[in-house]
Amino acid sequence: MIPYLGPGVLTLATDGIPIPASPEELVVQLTKAATVPHKIRNNLTAAAQYIENFKHRKTIAAAMNKAFEQTPEPSVLHKWLAERPQLPLVVNAWYDDLPQKALAVRKNWGSVQGVSQAEHFGYWVNYFRADSSLVPNKEFVRDGSGAKAPAEAPPETLSWETLLYQPIGSVTPASNYVISDSDYVEVLTEIDIQTPIPEVVQSIRKGRSFLFLGCRFTTQLERNFARQIMKRSSDQHWAVIEGPLTKNEAKFLAEQKIERIETPIAEFVASLIGQPVPASTADAAA
Structure with missing residues (x-):
């Protein structure tokens, strides 16, 4: 998963x-x-x-x-995930760096981040090693129409045991942000044919289910990114969502075969990792 x-x-x-x-x-x-x-x-x-x-x-x-x-220390969830012996892929669809901090306990890992065409024209992603150094992208290649398209992932990234995929960028290590309307237009123009999604992500997801934590699907952007990142994976997924769903959320969950787990995320994580909910977190969830 x-x-x-x-x-x-x-x-x-x-x-x-x-x-x-x-x-x-x-x-x-x-x-x-x-x-x-x-x-x-x-x-x-x-x-x-x-x-x-x-x-x-x-x-x-x-x-x-x-x-x-200034970001907080990784939560118990981030730490628990980073300690799993088998963790081929983690998707973090926000701009924070808590996953990077948590993954520091691992040795053979790296990240791939979405980048803005305004700052990295012609490239959809950048790859970073665990030490935050940039993995040089290959030169452009030509696609079937003769237009420029990014080359495949640099070879060294294919040997990483864990890949952190941050489709809209992250503050760490290079302040890459997919954030403006024009940033998203560039990505969404190509995302249906999967061009902006790294091939290694497409490979790892095959046959696997997704577990959505801390996600809502109230906007078209949130639904589009989740739909395209899930494409050609398993036909069963789960999402921890507390509270009423919008009509669009309910429709999206049904269409994508995402089973809803209706419980506060703090309670779900406590059950998942077998630890009591911290008092401050429990109070916040309440």
């Missing part, structure tokens, strides 16, 4: 360091960096696009770095 972590898992961190744990919280941080029109103030990707257009891409990167510059 492949863990697919969303921003909601950050609620499990208990050391008191504030960090955006939802798109709604993150857009508040971004709009502190620049004034945006009222009608898009609560729309993360639109606000990021406005700031990029009128304040430059560097302003977005600086605001994102500030929002995630």
